[in-house]
Amino acid sequence: MKQEVGLRRIEPQTGVAFRMGRGDVLRVVDLEGEQVSDLMAFGPDGRETFSAGRSIDYNGTIRLTTGHVLYSNRSNPMLTIVADSCGVHDLLFAPCSPEMFVALYNFSPDHPSCFRNLADNLAAFGIDEDRIGTTFNTFMNAEMSPSGDLKVLPPVSRAGDAIELRAEMDLIVGLTACSAELSNNWRFKPIGYEVRPGG
Ligand SMILES: [Zn+2]
Numbered sequence: 332m333k334q335e336v337g338l339r340r341i342e343p344q345t346g347v348a349f350r351m352g353r354g355d356v357l358r359v360v361d362l363e364g365e366q367v368s369d370l371m372a373f374g375p376d377g378r379e380t381f382s383a384g385r386s387i388d389y390n391g392t393i394r395l396t397t398g399h400v401l402y403s404n405r406s407n408p409m410l411t412i413v414a415d416s417c418g419v420h421d422l423l424f425a426p427c428s429p430e431m432f433v434a435l436y437n438f439s440p441d442h443p444s445c446f447r448n449l450a451d452n453l454a455a456f457g458i459d460e461d462r463i464g465t466t467f468n469t470f471m472n473a474e475m476s477p478s479g480d481l482k483v484l485p486p487v488s489r490a491g492d493a494i495e496l497r498a499e500m501d502l503i504v505g506l507t508a509c510s511a512e513l514s515n516n517w518r519f520k521p522i523g524y525e526v527r528p529g530g
Pocket of ligand 1: 369426427444445446508509510511
């Protein structure tokens, strides 16, 4: 795909953290396809956090796409999805973590993880890692059976698919290129992102 001007790159199995002002638009791009990017957001005080549970409450769905809103633990709108060329994202799974890789796969605790990549980058903004809860997992494809069983499938996102989210308050955001084998069809790719200033 053509390199977009202004697009920053998150290297495979790493993460970033940055500030957004109210009205700014974050664009997250799956550069090569089939790559998950976990998103976590905090209010300026570092104590107001993205809440997957509240977001399910107010949207009435676990499939967030264009027009849906990500809410905080205080029930305030944090981000509105204003564009989405993929349409399949996950709101149920916690970010992959060292403990998870040991417990589920018997991998080394040194395995890179979204949790550590979020925690290490958000620490620069004074965010305590215990405040990192369930993330909004862009491009992650989890399927729920009628009985409630969950299965992680390869993302349906293709190279160049993107989701855009408008900040509804000033935010501190953590964003990753996910490190979990199963979620990314067993190949770790980079993620592109940019923050466009609000009008
Ligand atoms: Zn992950």
